[in-house]
Amino acid sequence: MSSQNPSLRLGVLISGSGSNLQALIDAIESQKLPGVEIALVVSNKADAYGLQRALKHRLPAIFLSWGQRTVGEQFIAPKPTMSESEIRLTALLRLFQVDLIVLAGWMRILSAAFLEQFPQRVINIHPALLPDDGTGKTYTTSDGTQIPVFRGLHAVQQALDAGVKITGSCVHFVTPEVDAGPVICRQEVAIEEGETEETLHERLKVVEHRLIVEAVKRCKSVE
Numbered sequence: 001m002s003s004q005n006p007s008l009r010l011g012v013l014i015s016g017s018g019s020n021l022q023a024l025i026d027a028i029e030s031q032k033l034p035g036v037e038i039a040l041v042v043s044n045k046a047d048a049y050g051l052q053r054a055l056k057h058r059l060p061a062i063f064l065s066w067g068q069r070t071v072g073e074q075f076i077a078p079k080p081t082m083s084e085s086e087i088r089l090t091a092l093l094r095l096f097q098v099d100l101i102v103l104a105g106w107m108r109i110l111s112a113a114f115l116e117q118f119p120q121r122v123i124n125i126h127p128a129l130l131p132d133d134g135t136g137k138t139y140t141t142s143d144g145t146q147i148p149v150f151r152g153l154h155a156v157q158q159a160l161d162a163g164v165k166i167t168g169s170c171v172h173f174v175t176p177e178v179d180a181g182p183v184i185c186r187q188e189v190a191i192e193e194g195e196t197e198e199t200l201h202e203r204l205k206v207v208e209h210r211l212i213v214e215a216v217k218r219c220k221s222v223e
């Protein structure tokens with residue numbers, strides 16, 4: 001972590017389209033995130049469109065191959081040591097003096113050993129509602145309804161399958177347990193009639209684009 005640099009330097013980790021990365025780029029370029037810059041974009045997929053977005057805005061962007069478990073394998077206990085990929089990622093984050101790591105659609109699990117290096121410095125966007133402390137199996141919506149907490153892959157489809165009327169997205173601190181860290185900000189979204197996973201996820205992403213900027217702003221303010 002850099003100490004002399006007054007700016008909060010983000011390392012944005014992506015695996016796909018990178019629309020949340022774009023939201024951060026746009027917020028920075030339109031002066032909505034003063035004192036924040038994107039130091040590095042890392043993708044575990046060479047063809048992730050988010051890498052093109054980064055390069056278009058002349059941001060350092062790199063493909064880092066990753067031989068790790070996927071988010072779907074969430075119930076496997078975290079490995080006590082870092083993987084080769086995590087060691088490489090750590091070196092890159094240090095080289096680029098990253099202060100805050102943003103998982104923006106990053107689809108690989110990070111081990112407890114990796115996360116210990118960056119306490120309260122890794123945040124994730126999750127397309128479902130988590131309770132304030134991130135833990136537990138239920139979430140109480142603002143109208144008082146208790147709904148299950150949807151974690152891991154296909155959280156959007158899980159909400160549709162469960163037949164809940166309200167879902168949402170949140171940004172939370174990352175802990176070794178997948179999608180179970182303290183929430184920084186969140187927004188509920190009502191599920192519409194005839195909604196599909198695609199239509200709902202697109203609407204959630206619109207919300208996420210605001211939430212991720214808000215979460216980074218909050219992290220900057222407690223520096």
Ligand code: GRF
Pocket residue numbers: 014015016017018019020021050104105106125126127169205208
């Ligand atoms: C987002 O919906 C986020 O909630 C989930 O992955 C998606 C990434 O979308 N973790 P994008 O790559 O930022 O467009």
